[in-house]
Amino acid sequence: MPKLSLDEARDLVAGALVRNGASAANAASVARALVGAEADGLKGHGLSRVPTYCGQLRAKKVVGDAAPSVERPRPGALLIDAAHGFAYPALDAAVTALPAVAREVGIAAASIRRSHHCGAAGQPVEALAEAGLVALLFANTPAAMAPWGGSTPVFGTDPIAFACPLPGKPPIVVDLSLSKVARGNILAAKQRGETIPDGWAFDAEGRPTTDPAAALKGTMAPMGDAKGVALALMVELLAAGLTGSRYASEASSFLDDEGGPPGVGQLIIALDPAAFSANGPERFAALAEAIEAQDGARLPGARRVAVRRAAAQNGLDVTDATLRQIAEA
Structure with missing residues (x-):
């Protein structure tokens, strides 16, 4: 699996956003946030958002130079x-x-x-x-x-x-x-072609579902x-x-x-x-x-800090599919 340094990931994201109509300053702000989330292990708010953001820029659903x-x-x-x-x-x-x-x-x-x-x-x-x-x-x-x-x-x-x-x-x-979970986790599961656990969401008819596409059309638990x-x-x-x-x-x-x-x-x-x-x-x-x-107890966010430090030292693991989607956005 390819690895990117945090700087490389920020440049990659910012470049895609600028290509699609974001100002350089706004692209840099978005890139810091998305790469920061990815580095913290919050992938639903990370690089998986780039293709959608780029599509929204092209459609003027988000104003790139605001x-x-x-x-x-x-x-x-x-x-x-x-x-x-x-x-x-x-x-x-x-x-x-x-x-x-x-x-x-x-x-x-x-x-x-x-x-x-x-x-x-x-x-x-x-x-x-x-x-x-x-x-x-x-x-x-x-x-x-x-x-x-x-x-x-x-x-x-x-x-x-x-x-x-x-x-x-x-x-x-x-x-x-x-x-129960952030909706971005369901979006990320759909992009990876994976199912979601029981209890996360309901389909449009109100039935429990493990299909992320059906969950995105339905409601969250x-x-x-x-x-x-x-x-x-x-x-x-x-x-x-x-x-x-x-x-x-x-x-x-x-x-x-x-x-x-x-x-x-x-x-x-x-x-x-x-x-x-x-x-x-x-x-x-x-x-x-x-x-x-207390043995086994930890403060909220403690895992995030450890994951962030590892990402800063070792870079981010990014799938070929994610790199391709960002390059094609």
């Missing part, structure tokens, strides 16, 4: 318009602007509207935690889950992410989808049954209702080049621990140490 704008209408509020471009440049703008605002007023929030697929939601909050902040991210996605007891999808898989700093260690990062659906409602209200973005049922798919831009939203909240206590990070470390002291 430049996000940032406004600050109130002391702790940032309004970011992604302008129907990729989400990653808008997320980069939020990560750049939030630390100074959070340190000034204690807590700051950035809303992002007219956005797109946010990929691995843990990346922006991890970057904020590395700057010493506690951060949460809520993102809505196109309809994929039905309300509990219903059959028509009105919620997305709607990721939630959280990160907080630990003195002298990588941050704690929680990144989860409100479906919610994490925690009714509890997962309740959380998805919360995310829709925060990420779309609050930000003035499209709800899941109004958004076009992230997975094809049909229709107009999805126009979804994201909300990022950043807190400066120093505004709330004199020793927040040290208290975070005390709980982390209590968890890690």
